[in-house]
Amino acid sequence: MKVxxxxxxxxxxxxxxxxxxxxxxxVETAMNLNDALDKALIYxxxxxxLDINLPDGSGLEILQELKNQNKSDGVLxxxxxxxxxxKLKGLNLGADDYLTKxxxxxxxxxxxxxxxxxxxxxxxxxxxxxxxxxxxxxQSITIHNEAVTLNRKEFAILMYLISNKGRLVSKTALAEHxxxxxxxxxxxxxxxxxxxxxxxxxxxxxDSGIEIQSIYGVGYKLMES
Amino acid sequence: xxxxxxxIVFMSLALLIALSAWAFIFxxxxxxxxxxxxxxxxDNSKLLIIHEANQDSTVLYKTSFDEGxxxxxxxxxxxxxxxxxxxxxxxxxxxxxxxLEPVRxxxxxxxxxxxxxxxxxxxxxxxxxxxxxxxxFYSLLWLYxxxxxxxxxxxxxxxxxxxxxxxxxxxxxxQFKLEKNEKVQPIQSKTAEFQLLNxxxxxxxxxxxxxxxxxxxxxxxxxxxxxxxxxxxxxKLQLLAENKELSEEIVKEIFQTIETLERLTRxxxxxxxxxxxxxxxxRDEELVCFNELIQNILNEFQDQIxxxxxxxxxxxxxELKAQINPELARILITNLIKxxxxxxxxxxxxxxxxxxxxxxxxxxxxxxPLDPAKVFQRFHKESNDQSSTGLGLxxxxxxxxxxxxxxxxxxxxxxxxxxxNFN
Numbered sequence: 001m002k003v004x005x006x007x008x009x010x011x012x013x014x015x016x017x018x019x020x021x022x023x024x025x026x027v028e029t030a031m032n033l034n035d036a037l038d039k040a041l042i043y044x045x046x047x048x049x050l051d052i053n054l055p056d057g058s059g060l061e062i063l064q065e066l067k068n069q070n071k072s073d074g075v076l077x078x079x080x081x082x083x084x085x086x087k088l089k090g091l092n093l094g095a096d097d098y099l100t101k102x103x104x105x106x107x108x109x110x111x112x113x114x115x116x117x118x119x120x121x122x123x124x125x126x127x128x129x130x131x132x133x134x135x136x137x138x139q140s141i142t143i144h145n146e147a148v149t150l151n152r153k154e155f156a157i158l159m160y161l162i163s164n165k166g167r168l169v170s171k172t173a174l175a176e177h178x179x180x181x182x183x184x185x186x187x188x189x190x191x192x193x194x195x196x197x198x199x200x201x202x203x204x205x206x207d208s209g210i211e212i213q214s215i216y217g218v219g220y221k222l223m224e225s
Numbered sequence: 226x227x228x229x230x231x232x233i234v235f236m237s238l239a240l241l242i243a244l245s246a247w248a249f250i251f252x253x254x255x256x257x258x259x260x261x262x263x264x265x266x267x268d269n270s271k272l273l274i275i276h277e278a279n280q281d282s283t284v285l286y287k288t289s290f291d292e293g294x295x296x297x298x299x300x301x302x303x304x305x306x307x308x309x310x311x312x313x314x315x316x317x318x319x320x321x322x323x324x325l326e327p328v329r330x331x332x333x334x335x336x337x338x339x340x341x342x343x344x345x346x347x348x349x350x351x352x353x354x355x356x357x358x359x360x361x362f363y364s365l366l367w368l369y370x371x372x373x374x375x376x377x378x379x380x381x382x383x384x385x386x387x388x389x390x391x392x393x394x395x396x397x398x399x400q401f402k403l404e405k406n407e408k409v410q411p412i413q414s415k416t417a418e419f420q421l422l423n424x425x426x427x428x429x430x431x432x433x434x435x436x437x438x439x440x441x442x443x444x445x446x447x448x449x450x451x452x453x454x455x456x457x458x459x460x461k462l463q464l465l466a467e468n469k470e471l472s473e474e475i476v477k478e479i480f481q482t483i484e485t486l487e488r489l490t491r492x493x494x495x496x497x498x499x500x501x502x503x504x505x506x507x508r509d510e511e512l513v514c515f516n517e518l519i520q521n522i523l524n525e526f527q528d529q530i531x532x533x534x535x536x537x538x539x540x541x542x543x544e545l546k547a548q549i550n551p552e553l554a555r556i557l558i559t560n561l562i563k564x565x566x567x568x569x570x571x572x573x574x575x576x577x578x579x580x581x582x583x584x585x586x587x588x589x590x591x592x593x594p595l596d597p598a599k600v601f602q603r604f605h606k607e608s609n610d611q612s613s614t615g616l617g618l619x620x621x622x623x624x625x626x627x628x629x630x631x632x633x634x635x636x637x638x639x640x641x642x643x644x645x646n647f648n
Contacts, residue, residue: 009453015460022467080452082494084552102456102490105463153528168466170480172487180525182559191532216473218466218480 001025001116004045006036006062007078008054012101016049019105020112022167033057037065040073046116047074049108050095052086063093074115078103104173110163129162130209130224143206153178154199161212161222170219196220228388229380236376240369248365252358260329263349264312267331270294270347275335278343285337290317295347300334305342308334314351327351390414391422398426403437441504448497455493459486488614495616498556499603502623507550510628515545515558516579522558523577526566534572543581547647549628557624560617561586561643568608568641576640587642594636601632 003025007013013029020027028043030036033056040048040062052059059077066073075095079086082100090098096115099108117127117136127134133142139155141148150158156178161169171189183189200212211225226234274295278284290296300308311332316325331347390412401409409430411423465471466479501507523530523539530537549557565575565588573589591607599605601622604615625632625645635642 009457011457012453012460015457015464018464019460080449080456082497101452102459105460168476170463170483172484179528182525182556182563183529191528194532195528216476216480218477 001046001112002028002044003112004028004030004036004039004043004048004073006030006040006049006054006059007051008032009051016108019108023109031055033059033061036062040066041069041071044071045073046119047076047112049112050075050077052077052079052081052090060090060093063090063095067094072119074112074119076108076111076115078108104170104176106160106164106167106169106173107177109167110160110177113163127162129165131206132162132208132210134159134162143208146206148202148206150199150202153195154202157195157199161220162210165222165224168215168219168221174220229384232384233376233380237373240372240376244365244369248361252361255357256352256354259352260312263329263351264331267312267329267347267349270349271331271333271345274345274347278335278337282337285343290346290348294349295345297346298344300342300344302340302342305334305336305344308332308344317348319350327353387416390416390419394419394422394426401430403433408434441500444496445500445504448493448500451493452490455486455490459483459490462486492614492616495614495620499616499620499623502553502620502627505627507553507627510548510550512546513549513551513554515547515554515584516541518554518558519562519577519579519584522555522562525559526562529566530575533566533569535566535569536572536574538574538576540576540578542579545579545581545584545647547628547630549624553624553628557621560621564588564617564621564643567613574640576642582647583644584647585642585644587640589639590641592639595634595641597634600634 003020005013005016005027007016008031013031017027017029028039030039033054050059050062063075077090077095077098078101079098080101087098097111099111127136131143136159141150157174160174160177171192175183175189175192196212203210203212209225211223213221213223215221274284285297287293287295287297313330313332315328315330317328319326328348329351333345334342335345336342394412397409409426411427412419414420462479462483466476565586568590569575569588570590576585576587578585595607601618603619606613606615622632631646633644635644
């Protein structure tokens with residue numbers, strides 16, 4: 001997986017680079033619009049992470065250029081602005097997704113994987129992990145070639161954990177991904193636990209070859225067993 | 226009391242005093258003049274009578290006034306020599322009026338023959354002072370009334386039209402609200418005072434509007450600027466927590482720090498949202514169907530409602546469609562429902578009642594009412610809940626205010642109720 005990160009904040013850039021390398025991605029970086037345009041127009045990337053506010057212009061120009069050159073790299077906008085206008089503008093210019101800072105790395109990685117899946121395999125890829133085959137388009141899974149029924153939330157949780165395989169996913173990140181940004185943390189996300197419990201039971205009973213570990217009560221980690 | 230009424234009261238009092246003083250002086254002068262001319266007449270009569278008495282001694286025996294205007298009486302010399310002419314007002318019975326009427330009486334002494342002294346009294350009828358006062362009083366009353374009517378008319382026509390720009394301006398000022406981001410239209414007037422008023426008020430307002438906007442801008446800018454460092458700190462901590470060599474204790478510490486920073490992020494986002502609402506950055510309103518919206522949002526909260534085993538009483542008694550920014554409508558309902566879940570207890574109740582023009586969201590909770598004056602204030606927290614930003618209801622209030630609706634809080638028997646009126 002080859003990713004271009006366009007970000008003018010060095011500390012931010014470095015963190016993103018490290019997180020992506022943990023996922024075995026090939027990472028290239030650009031800290032201004034010119035560098036970013038150079039790299040984006042010469043090379044092919046599976047995904048471009050794009051900050052809109054750059055010192056020498058708007059990241060949206062890159063989108064425009066990619067469009068003009070008929071390039072179909074996946075683009076994920078990373079913005080400090082949680083503005084519907086910016087989001088719509090970006091998506092209209094051909095961005096695939098929009099993520100507001102600050103974000104959870106698990107969310108970033110899940111989004112990148114989803115973009116890459118759609119771009120590379122037109123979304124038809126069957127994801128395989130352990131004994132599970134996941135059909136992301138139809139939101140269904142089979143284990144040992146047998147269809148398994150998961151409810152919408154169980155599927156979302158499983159998909160998120162698979163995308164972040166081996167990575168510690170915090171309860172907050174999981175809750176926000178599955179239940180939405182506005183989810184209320186007042187009960188410390190205890191309601192997540194019942195869904196996890198069901199999912200874990202199904203995975204164990206059907207010999208899925210994966211294990212959902214609880215990590216010190218702060219989050220979960222999916223491992224191949 | 227209105228300015229015009231005040232003017233009239235002052236004018237009428239001042240006129241009353243001035244007219245009374247004038248009447249007093251006028252009366253005194255007039256009476257003085259009357260006395261003067263009557264006394265001259267009496268003096269003349271006196272000389273004529275004395276002259277006649279010198280020629281015709283029968284005159285000396287006319288001791289009573291009867292049909293004439295004089296009476297004569299003999300007088301001892303020693304008395305007479307001490308006597309001076311005296312003018313006096315007195316009363317006398319008048320046949321024609323059948324009453325005692327005021328007369329002017331001159332008492333004098335004259336020597337008819339050698340050492341024969343006589344006292345002579347001459348009278349002349351006088352103005353009737355009470356009648357005079359009465360006449361004067363009525364004339365003055367009429368004058369006063371006419372003056373008052375004139376003043377009223379002048380006030381009504383002239384002053385009212387002269388003050389009109391002032392009242393127009395006052396009306397505009399009273400409708401001015403800092404948050405509304407509108408300017409007060411200046412008044413058109415050639416009057417120097419009003420032009421000055423225009424200038425002064427405009428300056429004061431503009432400086433206030435400026436500092437208000439600066440302050441709002443500061444909140445928005447500060448919130449924006451905070452997002453990036455927060456993002457960096459959060460991401461660094463997330464990477465740190467991935468380190469497999471860390472002990473459970475340290476990972477937990479890191480996540481506690483992450484949670485604190487996430488709370489700060491939420492707070493920051495809420496402040497930014499509040500600031501954007503108040504800066505009117507949500508412009509596009511459309512007709513939003515709340516029945517649908519509420520149903521959608523409830524679905525999102527279903528797991529939390531089930532987890533808390535809350536009893537949901539959902540009643541759609543009508544179809545509520547209202548003009549509002551759709552993004553804000555979603556935030557509004559989300560915050561209210563989140564609030565009703567958060568401040569509830571296990572196995573509590575949530576009630577949602579929707580009519581054509583109103584929405585009520587109620588929940589069981591603490592058994593004492595919240596302070597209605599403070600419930601919508603920023604950072605006002607009734608509970609010690611660490612994860613609460615204290616901004617949720619403030620955001621609700623500003624959305625409702627911005628959209629031009631009304632929200633109220635009620636409490637009865639352990640049920641807290643928020644009601645939005647969309648009329």
